[in-house]
Amino acid sequence: MPDGISAQRARYLAGRRRARLAVHGLRALLLLSFFAGWELAARAGVIDPFIFSSPSRVMRTLMTMGVSGELTVHLLASLAETAAGFLLGTALGTLIAVMLWWSPFLARVLDPVLVVLNALPKTALGPIFIVWMGAGPGAIITMTLAISLIVTILDMHGGFTATDPE
Structure with missing residues (x-):
């Protein structure tokens, strides 16, 4: 027995290892089955190639763009746009939170609106923004901005109101 552990403990640990390997193996098989089904559906014309490309085509395009450096350009542009939206959302959210802190009346008026907007799944707005803009x-x-704004307002306002005025 390794490291002086009992036979019962060794069997238990071996069973845990087998279970962990089975879980990881089945997860990998599930993922491979998904991609294989997607590839077959794309090649058979079951899915629209304009909407859903095939995994092999996605990988070819990814490799081509990676080698040419085009992927880096697009990633940096997306990162800059995301940072700009986050900075705008944080700045605007902080400003609105300060206004709500200064005006309890305004805070009471806007509270239900902020609660509803916070409950709204912001990622569902993505397609609307793409169609709109x-x-x-x-x-x-x-x-x-939409993702970060409401959270910033609620968290900053909560922090302001919870702080002891002394």
Whole structure:
């Protein structure tokens, strides 16, 4: 027995290892089955290639763009747009939270609106923003702003009101 553990403990640990390997193996098989089914459906024409490309085509495009450096350009642009939206959302959210802190009346008026907007799944707004603004920087910045704005307002206002005035 390794490291002086009992036979019962060794059997228990071996069973745990087998179970962990089975879980990881089945997860990998599930993932491979998903991609294989997707590839077969794309090649058979079951799914629209304009909407859902095949995994092999996605990988080819990813490799081509990675080698040419085009992928880096697009990733940096998306990162800059996301950072801009986050900074705008944080700045605007902080400003609105300060206004709500200064005006308890305004806070009472806007509280139900903020609660509803916070409950709204912001990612569901993505397609609306794309239709409204096009698939460009404006949609990405607006999406990031929408995700960060309400959370910033609620958290900052909560922090302001919870702070002892002394």
